[in-house]
Amino acid sequence: MAENFLTDDEIKELRKVKGTIFNIQHYCIHDGPGVRTNVFVKGCPLRCIWCANPESQITTPxxxxxxxxxxxxxxxxxxxxxxxxxxxxxxxxxxxxxxxxxxxxxxxxxxxxxxxxGYSITAGEAFDKVAKEKIFYGDDGGLTVTGGEALAHPEFTLALLKLCKNDGIGTAIETCGHAKWDIVKRVLAFCDTVLFDIKETDSRKHEEFTCVGNELILENLERINNELDCAIWVRVPTIPGYNADEENIRRIGELVSSRITRCSRVDLLPFHNLGESKAEQLDRDMNGFHSEVPSKEFMDNLKEIIRGFGLNCP
Ligand code: SF4
Ligand code: SF4
Missing domain, CATH: 3.30.70.20 (Alpha-Beta Plaits)
Structure with a gap:
């Protein structure tokens, strides 16, 4: 998409769109290609029992x-x-x-x-913070809207993506994929890369771990692959004792290699326990959840399974 496709009036209107975010991080190198600024939107339709950012789940401060x-x-x-x-x-x-x-x-x-x-911010204010670091983005980097869930405030995310694209800044979102197709399609039209989470292939277990089944999520992922043209990175939060068994990882490898043919990499994200102290600060019960930070050997074994399907798994 060419730069400067928005009129001055359109820019003025997009800059006014409000969202609620809880952080903006600069110089990120793990959430999309190149150097990026991550904008963390507040709100998520899932309730993952291992959530690393429990402060992101509800949409309000x-x-x-x-x-x-x-x-x-x-x-x-x-x-x-x-x-x-x-x-x-x-x-x-x-x-x-x-x-x-x-x-x-x-x-x-x-x-x-x-x-x-969490605080309210306009897309214009967020864009100014992203654009300030433009010199560091090079050809690959740019903005990543993450969360929480990037699609929890779709109009805000869309406005921010449009403002960045209009300014020649690369765009990405990280999503759990649980959203209406109409929203997914509208937002991804202004996105270079989607970082799409797959947590569990068995829908019953997916519901047990996240409070929702995975049907809509997997359907959206397949439609992104077949109907849209943004680059696809699949991400798998890897939680020992929950979804990090070899069978689930093998089924994810099978699914991605056979149906998500445009996926250019699969990242297995090892569990870390920062979410536990944050849950404590929110007076939230972890409902008996406990996992261990996986060893390098444990992760290497799972990565080999994914690579066995011919997939890029760094
Ligand atoms: S506890 Fe603090 S944040 Fe909550 S209503 Fe009272 S003053 Fe406001
Ligand atoms: S009682 Fe504790 S939390 Fe309340 S104002 Fe004093 S130091 Fe802060």
């Missing part, structure tokens, strides 16, 4: 709390207009059902035990 930093001053109790905070055994405790994420308690918490995750 959310309070995070670190009890190890709390000095028990009680300032947050006074500051909260919803009376959501009480003191328990010298530490503050928040009733999540009452908290609306307004951030007033954060402002008075001197030791920074409280933080609001």
């Amino acid at each position: 959310q309070l995070m709390y670190r009890s190890d930093k709390c000095v028990g001053c009680g300032a947050c109790v006074e500051a909260c207009p919803r009376k959501a905070v009480t003191m328990v055994d010298g530490k503050s405790s928040t009733d999540r059902a009452l908290c609306e994420g307004c951030g007033k308690c954060v402002k008075v918490c001197k030791p920074e035990a409280r933080e609001i995750m």
Whole structure:
């Protein structure tokens, strides 16, 4: 797609579109080709039990709390207009059902035990931050919209992708694929690369791990392959004790090699346990979830299975 396809009026309108994000990271090298700026959209239709970014799951801003930093001053109790905070055994405790994420308690918490995750931003503001690093992107790099789920705020993601393409910046999204086809198609029309997650081939297990079956996800992936022309990278979060068994990885290799013929690489993403401390800061229960960070040998064995299908698995 050529640069400068938008009129000034179209740019003005696209810049106004709002979304909720929780982070922007520059100089990323693992989320698409080249050097990239990642924009993390807040909200996701899945509830993966191993989620590495539980603060990304709901679409609105959310309070995070670190009890190890709390000095028990009680300032947050006074500051909260919803009376959501009480003191328990010298530490503050928040009733999540009452908290609306307004951030007033954060402002008075001197030791920074409280933080609001997520903020509203316009596509224009996000674009300016992405475009500021344009010199580092070269021919391959650019923007990656990730999350959470890139398609959770589709109009925002689409506006940001269009503004970047219009400026000659490469575009990618990372998606769990659980979205209506109409949305997938509209957004990917302005995307050079889609990073598409496959978690589990067995739909019953997929539902057990993520709260939704995989039918819509796999159908969308196949339609992207057959009907659209963006590059496809498949990503597999690899969680020992859950989806990282050889049989599932073999079935993913079979599926991708036979049906996703335009897929240019499969990345197996090893489990890490950062999500556990974040869940604690959100007062969320992991519902008995426990996994181990896999060894290099464990990952190498699974990568060999994928390579056995003739697929590129770095
Ligand atoms: S304001 Fe901060 S340090 Fe003071 S009680 Fe509340 S959370 Fe703890
Ligand atoms: S974020 Fe707002 S509503 Fe929630 S505990 Fe803090 S002050 Fe109360």
